[in-house]
Amino acid sequence: MLQISFIRQNIDFVKERIQHKNFKEVSIVDSIVALDEQVRKLKVESETLQASMNTASKEIGMLMGKGEKGLAEEKKEEVSKNKSALQQLNEQLGAAEKQLQDELVKLPNLPHSTVPKGKTPEENEVVRAGGNKPVLPETAVPHWELIKKYDLVDFETGAKITGSGFPLYKGKGAKLQRSLIQYFLDYNTAAGYTEYLPPLLVNEASAYGTGQLPDKEGQMYHATADNFYMIPTAEVPVTNIYRDEIVKESELPIKMTAYTPCFRREAGSFGADVRGLNRVHQFDKVEIIQLVHPEKSYEVLEEMVQHVEQLLQNLQLPYRLLRLCGGDMSFASAITYDFEVYSAAQQKWLEVSSVSNFESFQSNRLKARFKDANGKTQLVHTLNGSSLALPRIVASLLENNQTEKGILLPEVLHAYFGKNSIGDL
RNA sequence: GGAGACGUGUCCGAGUGGUUGAAGGAGCACGCCUGGAAAGUGUGUAUAUGGGAAACUGUAUCAAGGGUUCGAAUCCCUUCGUCUCCGCCA
DSSP: OEEEEHHHHHHHHHHHHHHHTTTTOTTTHHHHHHHHHHHHHHHHHHHHHHHHHHOOOOOOOHHHHOHHHHHHHHHHHHHHHHHHHHHHHHHHHHHHHHHHHHHHHTSOOOOTTSOOSSGGGGEEEEEEEOOOOOOOOOOOOOOHHHHHTTTTTTTTHHHHTTTTTTOOEHHHHHHHHHHHHHHHHHHHHTTEEEEEEEEEEEEEEHHHHTOOTTTGGGOOEEEEEEEEEOSTTTTTHHHGGGGTTTEEEEGGGGGEEEEEEEOOOTTOGGGGGTTTTSOSSSSEEEEEEEEEEGGHHHHHHHHHHHHHHHHHHHTOOOOOEEOOOGGOOTTSEOOOEEEEEEETTTEEEEEEEEEEEETTTHHHHHTTEETTSOOOOOOOOEEEEEEEHHHHHHHHHHHHHTTTTTEOOOOHHHHHTTSEEEEEE
């Protein structure tokens, strides 16, 4: 959520930037400004009235203390008269505030000046690429075939237990998940991130805090009996650690990492996109999250991008780094970099990480703040990135490293996996 | 899930309708004292938001939300959380 004071002072700029994000309802900005003005006007009226009533009440208290009952009774009646007027004012004020809030949450974050123009994924900018695409033998097959061959994931039984898109990992497949998770966490903690293992269900306030609500309600599984939401990413519970908190400037940057399963309804997905591990309803992901000083957030963004990039290099996967165009970026993001790995048998680029700077958009909703050197409270900037999402990493590892006899694993995984390959190598 | 107790500022803790944003203490900050420190001592010490150039000032906040009242930390209702006992359970 953008700060109302900022919008108020930069109306034209806000209008210009949201269009860059392919946001059409520019008129919302005008209605926000109008509502804000109305709210403030009503507030002054209401508070002035309230103040006079408060003063009168105190006077009544003093009169009672002196035993001057008659005078006190007179005052009481006087104040009573104002009550309905105040109530009316407050109703108007409440309605206006709600309207303002409703409009405010519809407004996306403003894209950073370096975000490329564009509306579709095709217009994303390739920043750089790394690793080498493998040359596969004629007999190479996509990962869902390899999964069958080595009995790594049982999709059918997963569908029986729950539904399609809920993979049942098995044997070496399960162990590979565990190895990757542990490797990623170790890699992140070595870089100074503190490991968390958060709740996987969150309440409404948390879902709202990171912007999943009201925006992406349909994307989350909702446990209605208790009104909890299953997390679509660790970002939600972990970022909410600092909801309504004020930290000392010296505590920044706060670096956190967490492994969690992620649950996504992915309503409307179909076809080749959902084949095998390409898109599933439950998947494992290790996330990195930082809360930083506003002046440092772009520096930290670069640092996080490099951190993820190194991880992909360690896994020896061919990858490319994209700077997302305005239209393809998420609602809350000011700038987003995506990492994609090349899955050689499918001959497809698969998104495995998304690194974003939210600036103060999330922290404004969360009220995650710090006290600066002058003792003023300021919003922190929040950033997060996947390091990494597992299924597509697994897909790419399997496809790119397949041989006649088995699948070779990158060296960094050998110790975790307890073996250097899957199969009879 | 049932029964009971409770939820006050950074922390401890007083406060059952009237100048209480909240006694007292601790902590913290700054000053005095000291060769330096400790002790002692003085002052200050919430957040949000409106108005104001500023000094300053209005409003709200004693878990959250609602209600009663001229007036609520104090009374009532709902929700959430903590603790104790019982039940269930890994």
